[in-house]
Amino acid sequence: MDRDGSGGLGSASSPDVVRSIPVRSHPPHDFLSKFKQQSLPACKPVLTPSWVVATFLLMGFVFVPVGLVTLRASRTVVEIVYRYDADCVPEAFKGNKVSYIKDSSLPKNCTRALKVNKYMKAPIYIYYQLDNYYQNHRRYVKSRSDKQLLRGLEYTDSSSCKPEESNNGLPVVPCGLIAWSLFNDTYQFVRNSAKLRINRKNISWKSDREHKFGKHVYPLNFQNGSLIGGGQLDPSIPLSDQEDLIVWMRTAALPSFRKLYGRIEEDLDADDMIVVNLMNNYNTYSFGGKKKLVLSTASWLGGRNDFLGFAYLFVGSCSIILSIVFLLLHVKSPRY
Template structure:
């Protein structure tokens, strides 16, 4: 189920959506951005993995320019990726009863345990003249700032989805869901679009059109190449190991 974000001048708006078929919990809430190139080389490199892991590397900001220093002090976490952290917020209700969105465990466990330090806390973040996206709670270590951890795992394509949270109750067909969203994130600057997606998974995982299209395309290409090589082999066969194809036999007088 998709909810397209309509960008108005005010911060809050209400959107009413009807559930088209039964959705079994957990229901994953994603935000989708279009035309956002997280794979740009300068953007991808604008981070400090050393700083994210270890509080003793607080000043390791060489790769983070221009978001490395503010007011003469190092920014933690530094870099353009963290600076542009997504900051729209969503809340849901069904029949005037709130639906809780669980934001625990939305990031990769390996990222929480090995890439973001338990003793690293935000410092001097979003304090420069130009503010990017969301702010961070300075009393919570980066290993527990799961919205940040999800955002820092950059996407390979300009249209991508990132996990916002999980609704841990079933939604029934015909349920009217009220979505209250706070429209903070600026997509005008890169001519982008925002969408809110509710999805479930099966034992095979979630829906991914890109992988299916990619596999079919590559498989089809391999099939036609194999067919072409087979036709060439039967129409104009070449004896394997034929010495007449050696360069000195093809041109005996030359070198």
């Protein structure tokens, strides 16, 4: 057998053997590779002075009218705001308001007269406003159980409701600090010796009533401890129908907030005198809070809020001023 390698298959000198040299293949120029290489077609506008001036002028001519319309809609809303937490304390307890509000044996009824300055078209929304009340406090917000609100005693883990998860070894429904501190001031309105009817239905979000609060979940062992936080709940009414609770459980983000109490579905004329019979039950004196009663109409934009209109006017005015400045600079030092 020939072992000199001249006839071997692996001989490098054999003329019949062709070596294959690997060739690196380049990836196809698809969308992904163009995107990675930042070579996609793009719009690259040239910001000439005329384009800049025209753009700022257009923004100003759009924003200023929108701001005027928005501000006008806000100003059509009629509001009556009355702070009553200080006025509804007897003179003998002006120096110690906390002891007055905590003493359940003292009467908390208070009567005040409000004058309607402008015609108020129904529906007239009744709000209670609380100031210096931090519903967004971390421990306060966490002290609730959404699963218990929906399923009741079927959900047994109420550890998130501390320190108001149980009382005398029995679970509390609804548990948590938010429900425990339920607002419980009440209002009644009289005009010309006739009581104004307050509609307290559908004051909460429909999604909350139908999907967050159980239709077969009833209050249990609620406000039975030694320390009463706020309002009571009717144990014969399911949580889905306790709309005061549903409104209160949607916590506010800011320390000053309003929550809907009800609606007056009668028009109020200018110069009408409204007698308000209220119960000053809720304790805001311990932390220096304020309580206000608000009667308000609504426009197509909602309640009264001038901020949005002023913001549009400010941006539009600044755009027009900048366009004039750029135009003067271009006239003084033109670019060719």
